[in-house]
Amino acid sequence: MDRHNTVQLSRRLFLSSVAMFTVTATSASFARSLSGSLPWAPMSSDPPMQVVSGGWQFFTPQEAALVEAIVDRIVPADDLSMGGKEAGCAVYIDRQLTGAFGTSSRLYTQGPFLPGLPTQGYQGEANPAQRYRVGLASIDAFLKQRDGKTFAELQPADQDAFLAAMEAGKVDLPNGVKAPGFFGLLLQNTMEGFFADPVYGGNKDMVSWRMLGFPGARYDYRDHVSKHNQPYPRPPVSIEGSPEWLVKRS
Amino acid sequence: MAREKELTMTTILPRKDVVIVGLGWTGSILAHELTDQGLDVLAIERGPWRDTATDFNIGYAQDELRYSVRRDLFLQPAVETMTMRNDPSQTALPMRDFGSFLPGNGVGGAGVHWNGHTWRFWDSDFQIKTNLTKRYGAARIADLQVEDWGVTGAEMEPYYDQFEYLAGISGKAGNIKGKLQEGGNPFEDPRSRDYPNPPMEMTYAPTLFADVGRSIGLHPFPTPSANMSRTYVNPLGITMGQCTYCGFCERFGCANYSKSSAQTTILPVLMKKANFEVRTDSEVLHVDLAPGGKSARGVTYVDTSGQEFFQPTDLVLLCAYGLHNARLMMLSGIGKIYDPATGEGTVGRNYCYQTNAGVQVFFDDKNFNPFIAAGALGQTIDDYNGDAFDHGGLDFVGGAGINCIPTNGRPIGTRPTLPGTPKWGSAWKKATVAGYKSTLGYSSQGSSYATRTNYLDLDPTYKDRFGRPLMRMTFDFPDNDIRMSNYLCDRMEDIAKAFGGKQYSVGRRKKGWDSVPYQSTHNTGGVIMGTDPKKSAVNSFLQSWDVPNVFVIGASAFPQNAGKNPTGTVGALAYRAADGIRNHYLRNPGAPLVQA
Numbered sequence A: 001m002d003r004h005n006t007v008q009l010s011r012r013l014f015l016s017s018v019a020m021f022t023v024t025a026t027s028a029s030f031a032r033s034l035s036g037s038l039p040w041a042p043m044s045s046d047p048p049m050q051v052v053s054g055g056w057q058f059f060t061p062q063e064a065a066l067v068e069a070i071v072d073r074i075v076p077a078d079d080l081s082m083g084g085k086e087a088g089c090a091v092y093i094d095r096q097l098t099g100a101f102g103t104s105s106r107l108y109t110q111g112p113f114l115p116g117l118p119t120q121g122y123q124g125e126a127n128p129a130q131r132y133r134v135g136l137a138s139i140d141a142f143l144k145q146r147d148g149k150t151f152a153e154l155q156p157a158d159q160d161a162f163l164a165a166m167e168a169g170k171v172d173l174p175n176g177v178k179a180p181g182f183f184g185l186l187l188q189n190t191m192e193g194f195f196a197d198p199v200y201g202g203n204k205d206m207v208s209w210r211m212l213g214f215p216g217a218r219y220d221y222r223d224h225v226s227k228h229n230q231p232y233p234r235p236p237v238s239i240e241g242s243p244e245w246l247v248k249r250s
Numbered sequence B: 001m002a003r004e005k006e007l008t009m010t011t012i013l014p015r016k017d018v019v020i021v022g023l024g025w026t027g028s029i030l031a032h033e034l035t036d037q038g039l040d041v042l043a044i045e046r047g048p049w050r051d052t053a054t055d056f057n058i059g060y061a062q063d064e065l066r067y068s069v070r071r072d073l074f075l076q077p078a079v080e081t082m083t084m085r086n087d088p089s090q091t092a093l094p095m096r097d098f099g100s101f102l103p104g105n106g107v108g109g110a111g112v113h114w115n116g117h118t119w120r121f122w123d124s125d126f127q128i129k130t131n132l133t134k135r136y137g138a139a140r141i142a143d144l145q146v147e148d149w150g151v152t153g154a155e156m157e158p159y160y161d162q163f164e165y166l167a168g169i170s171g172k173a174g175n176i177k178g179k180l181q182e183g184g185n186p187f188e189d190p191r192s193r194d195y196p197n198p199p200m201e202m203t204y205a206p207t208l209f210a211d212v213g214r215s216i217g218l219h220p221f222p223t224p225s226a227n228m229s230r231t232y233v234n235p236l237g238i239t240m241g242q243c244t245y246c247g248f249c250e251r252f253g254c255a256n257y258s259k260s261s262a263q264t265t266i267l268p269v270l271m272k273k274a275n276f277e278v279r280t281d282s283e284v285l286h287v288d289l290a291p292g293g294k295s296a297r298g299v300t301y302v303d304t305s306g307q308e309f310f311q312p313t314d315l316v317l318l319c320a321y322g323l324h325n326a327r328l329m330m331l332s333g334i335g336k337i338y339d340p341a342t343g344e345g346t347v348g349r350n351y352c353y354q355t356n357a358g359v360q361v362f363f364d365d366k367n368f369n370p371f372i373a374a375g376a377l378g379q380t381i382d383d384y385n386g387d388a389f390d391h392g393g394l395d396f397v398g399g400a401g402i403n404c405i406p407t408n409g410r411p412i413g414t415r416p417t418l419p420g421t422p423k424w425g426s427a428w429k430k431a432t433v434a435g436y437k438s439t440l441g442y443s444s445q446g447s448s449y450a451t452r453t454n455y456l457d458l459d460p461t462y463k464d465r466f467g468r469p470l471m472r473m474t475f476d477f478p479d480n481d482i483r484m485s486n487y488l489c490d491r492m493e494d495i496a497k498a499f500g501g502k503q504y505s506v507g508r509r510k511k512g513w514d515s516v517p518y519q520s521t522h523n524t525g526g527v528i529m530g531t532d533p534k535k536s537a538v539n540s541f542l543q544s545w546d547v548p549n550v551f552v553i554g555a556s557a558f559p560q561n562a563g564k565n566p567t568g569t570v571g572a573l574a575y576r577a578a579d580g581i582r583n584h585y586l587r588n589p590g591a592p593l594v595q596a
């Protein structure tokens, strides 16, 4: 989501005719003095940029294969939905890791870094991008040593057993990687990708929303508020629109 | 040396009558009131300008990842965070990401992305120490540090009324001038008139909750809501639209002009006034005091280019959100920082929070359409709130509102499943689909009462981006509040049984406040109001005892928190401070409004 900042930059620059201060290029938005009117400007909104799948921006091909295999066990293909890989969860994570999330640029990252209490939250020095790089390598190294295979080469049942052991803290991964913490990150990001708006690269064809019956980016339910206990009749829409709309147009 | 460098680098600006630090809910109210008085008012706001059409745009406002998970509109911890620990024996560490609470940022403040539950506290909340001592004896509250506010419920009533009409609250009065009203909250204090708007249309879950509550003798009523039940024109002449029950409310700006905030109730008028100016993307570092430390002469702020400015003024209003108000007081050297060892000092004293717990009831045969929702659309039961019930035979004081206010069905965050469900894999998916539409939740929002060891001060180790100490929060749920919350959970279980669902689960509150999972952005205290300058930092007009041309406005003034969301009371206190300034302070500027 770094693009928001860049867009904001040019937007604020455009608007800064009223700004009274000099600006530097490092900040997301610039000091402004506003008085006498609402400083609203047309065409200055900041929509998300559609993630285009194809290629990897953060993962190496080897890492990508591992992540795709993992997201396909966290969200397995079954009669309820396609699997996490086909839904685009790995693409989603790849793109997130190149942005503000991956670098923790919005978070407090000053030291000293001390081990904390559980109530104090994550206290590690590594950001998500670094945790993926090291964490994925340590899974590969561990399995190579134990089974002589990559994760993707294991049988689904063995893959599940390995992930469950990570979750429960029953695997000692190399390089000091704490398995439950890294599994938690994988789980959180996979779910984000599966359930977020498809504009971010996952949730292909709004698959998770169709599965749940969540109508997505619709913004007006006034006609259904009092229809208690009755199913909502309309299919979901995404921020980018809906395939149903395209069908109608053609 | 450092001081000289500072002096040469700081640009000195022309004087303003009033400087307001932060343009959120309270800053906007004060700016409007004081510009009406003819004063030249400058607001300095840390975050960016924000308006509905641009920043809460209907084309993409409904983006759960961006606004709810990555929290685009909130204060980023890189800009300012706090350290936390549960008790004074521990080493506080920084909240590297915010979790339990999420402060706002930018014009409109946290009012942009709040839910809009808009409550009045009761006279028994304001006169709490007197009332509890009289009713249960001093020994009952010996472990607590509860204090009276220095105002009565009757004194606050006109200010609540003012805020509710500004914000167009949708609700049903329970007591008008002493006469109980059918369908409202029978436990509330008398109000002078009904809410400006009728209650919102109810969705299925709160409707069922109210039926079940009534069936066991409780008194449910529609939660007072800052989501518009119909088109509304407020006393400033600003029109708001009807809420569309969009389900993207808390953590989001409203694209429909349907949720009250500075944007939808004040700014369209305020921004047109020639005697008002806001400087955005500019962070106030501290208030500058005149030699002797008895009056403020201005504030120092820094803009996003790093340029530092000195802004002279006659009157400073801290409206930066309660927690930031407290830190600004500490960094400015106004008042003495509280020391739990001696009980001396007032700034940082009586930090309180909210003591919440929740229940889920699972059904097979119901469809609640959870995505049809609004931030404050629901039903509340106040039978066990505050001192509405007799605590004579109980081992605690305080209480909670029991709220069935399902705010959303956004699927990254809201996926209720039966207890024991795995977190991933095919079994997880099956349970998720089964639980999504057929689970009903409600929760107790409990009071949080002050103790000696829950407080705010400055951290000895961790610094902000300017090298200044972060604020340190030392907090855990007091034993009294845990006992209160357990009692409320028992009462919520009574309700759960009456539902007759296939299963229910109760999430009880435990000791060890956890800064990670979201609980509520209802941080109170730190710069509390009162009648005794040894125990309070501001008087009942929110004027600093130590530096009388500084007012500190926000939930920082609460001596302790009730079992209710704070902003109704924050808004009312803002109007009370404005009244004090307009009608008393300006006649004799710089003088205290209350003699200590």
Ligand SMILES: Cc1cc2nc3c(=O)[nH]c(=O)nc-3n(C[C@H](O)[C@H](O)[C@H](O)COP(=O)(O)OP(=O)(O)OC[C@H]3O[C@@H](n4cnc5c(N)ncnc54)[C@H](O)[C@@H]3O)c2cc1C
Pocket: B021, B022, B023, B024, B025, B026, B027, B044, B045, B046, B047, B102, B103, B104, B105, B106, B107, B108, B109, B110, B111, B112, B113, B114, B115, B116, B117, B118, B119, B250, B251, B282, B283, B284, B285, B319, B320, B321, B322, B324, B376, B521, B522, B553, B554, B555, B565, B566, B567, B568, B570
């Ligand atoms: C997710 C969420 C849900 C909520 N739901 C409810 C609810 O349902 N009911 C309820 O009663 N309350 C609710 N609240 C709380 C409510 O939003 C606040 O009580 C209210 O906004 C407080 O008003 P304020 O003016 O004190 O602070 P704010 O509205 O937050 O304004 C403070 C402003 O000061 C600025 N500022 C801070 N520091 C500086 C500085 N150093 N220099 C310059 N500017 C500064 C900030 O950027 C901000 O804009 C909720 C809050 C959140 C975050």
Ligand code: SF4
Pocket: B226, B227, B228, B242, B243, B244, B245, B246, B247, B248, B249, B250, B252, B253, B254, B255, B256, B257, B258, B259, B373, B374, B375
């Ligand atoms: S639920 Fe209503 S008030 Fe809230 S954001 Fe949606 S339309 Fe606005």
